[in-house]
Amino acid sequence: MHCCSHIILLFGQAICTVGDNCYRAVTFLKEGMLVWILFLLCQVGAPALAQDLCQRDAPNGYKVRISLKTALGEDAYEWNQSEMFFFQATMAFAMRRHFQMETYNVDNIILCVQTSRVSFWFVVTSPDNTTMLIPKADVEKAVRMSRHRINNAFLLSDRTLEFLGIYPTLAATVNPDTPPWLIVFGVVIGAVCAGIIALLVSSLLQKRRKEKGMTEDGQDEEDMQVKGVENGINLDGTYNRGFTDDDRFTKL
């Protein structure tokens, strides 16, 4: 009821400046009545004024939707007037954070059209002039800036505390310098290369060992021939040694 006290003070000041010497007693009574009438008007008028500013589908207002049971399940707290006050305070904080010069208060956040879904509308009035609404775009900027803080205040997330019309900025996908799949690929292909090289080298070594073994066995071949084993088949009879090195003896 900040506005009412302001109005009464101003009016009072206006009355007193008219004149100090004029009909003090009568004016005092009149003042009293006027103050009382003004007070009544304020009580009725202020919310009526606020009601005009905040309504369903207000041009400068946002609808908020809260899903407590989805977010917290068994640990969900009850949404009551205290929580509404907390919301006003959080929004005032968000506005202050964005517009650093101006001092927003809880009274500047007006809530209305509350439903059992838990959804409601809110508008933000300017701290200097309570009849003036802050434009939608500025409210959006303020909410975006402090979205994380607002969410955490209520133990909710972007999905369970929705400001209809303000889309959350999605976290940018982290692109590491080396994609992780390339690392795994490198490991596997390295292992396969090592395997292939190992197999090829081992078979090469085996072949060389066999060849070395063959040249040592090569001298046995002649003996085998001598013993009458030719082409793996045992020939009957003994081989006549006289005919092996024919060329050595015949020197012509």
Place this chain on the structure above:
Amino acid sequence: MGKDATRAEWDNPMQFVLACVSYAVGLGNVWRFPYLCQMHGGGGFLIPYLLMLVLLGVPLFYMELAIGQKMRLGSIGAWRAINPYLGGVGLASVVTSMYLCLYYNVINAWSFWYLFHSFQSVLPWAECPVNSNLTGPVEECERATPTQYFFYRETLDISGSIEENGGIHMGQALCLLLAWMIVYLFIVKGVKSTGKVVYFTATFPYLVLIIYLIRGVTLHGAINGVKYMFTPKMEQLANPTTWINAATQIFFSLGLGFGSLIAFASYNQYNNNFEKQAIVVSTVNSSTSIFASIVTFSIYGFKATFNYESCLERVRLLLLNTFDLAEDTISLENVNHWIAELNRTHTEQFASLGGRLETCDLEAELDTAVEGTGLAFIVYSEAIKNMPVSQLWSVLYFIMLLLLGMGSMLGNVIAVITPLSDLKFISRYMSTKTLNGLVCLFCLLLGLGFTTRSGNYWFTMFNDYGATFSLLFIVLIEVITVCYIYGIKRFEKDVEDMLGHRLNCYWKIMLAGVSPILLIALFIFYIVNYIQGGTPTYQAWNKELGKSVVTEYPPYAQAFIGLLLASSVCCIPLTALYTYCKKRNLASGKRERTVSTVSL
């Protein structure tokens, strides 16, 4: 004789059986059989399937093993030995196997890509990436689903149609290189290295399948899928397509006609008891199909239930938000009751909801039957991302896919290499390692074509036309050759020589009578279907709509399809003609030479 003494052999018969199992049990068991089961009446499909196994699958499997073990040569040499005019059958098998080698390893490359991408805190196909100004998800991803977006955009970077070529996708090319290097590692020492590898590739997938079965049936909603699958719809048995699909599935699942079985059997001991092994491998293959489909359907059921419940949740939120009711008034169970209630009480407001109100139907979710790469990489990964500890399940699943694919790949590559290494002019100049390396390098370079932006469309073309029709023709000629040209009597004698006992009537009747008739029927059906189908079409991914649209192949692609079909089939008559001409030249040459010596 000398050749036999130096020919490599399996260390023990177990290696041979495991190699056959590893080859036969492949990706088709996981992604084709469950689809067929769903399309053709669930449990009822098992009747035509098992019948075709007995009538068609086992006898033909037996025949191929017998040929390989007897001739002790790869497919080209074996068929040339059976009948010199029909050596083209072996050549056709090699050509078809070559086509299969080219495109099959691309699937392994995709499995590697998905496997490597599973090592992240959030699976990349679980959510849409954010667009450049951070306001929302990327549009293409929003119109489609995140799993589809990841497959079509990030894995394949697919273009709009087969005509639009693009550059090579580097990640895919690297994965393909890795896949071919692993194949080379497995076959570098020939049968010696392959024999050790198959212990792992044949048995580990079963371990993963069992783990997945336990995980699958304990998932929420899995029972819906399994019930849906096993409820038989007997009226499907009256549909001839059911029987045709059962025969085709048995045929392709066992890998007949590629020459792999002949190649594997050629490394056997002469007296190996392949009869028992043939029955064992065929039975194992079919049982694996049924087992894998239980796993697949429990995952289907989980996915369908998840989608159904998400749909209900969205409808519930919509109702709560529109009518501003308290959160606990509507629960998932009474959503439908509330829809009726609100329609009655707030008719105007309800009408304003309009199209935003979805109808949630569990049956419709279960009815979405998918097969092939769509099932393996889109549907399955969608189900996996919703499981708890999804990274672990993702890694396990793609390792299983890799093992199944690699096992089949071994058979495919050996089917190409064995006949080549039997050819004298190659074995004289090159060692086995060099030949293996060259074949792998050749297939890798050609396979890079499938990693371009339009590569997936060429892949589908090869998958649909490269090996289907030609195989039927090859196996038909094989059966007719063995039973009527070579003669069932000679075949019987050969088998008796190897096994020690005669062919019993079952084999004789099936091989000489039932199987050829069934094959001819299948063959005629394929031709009729192809002609009736009109212009061949394919599914092109439309970026704007976020889904696949049916598009016709351009003329040059249709010509290429014709080339694919003709190139393997024509080998048979062309080789027969070539052999005939060579024999005539040889005969006339001999006559000329005898004349000249006499004149001297």
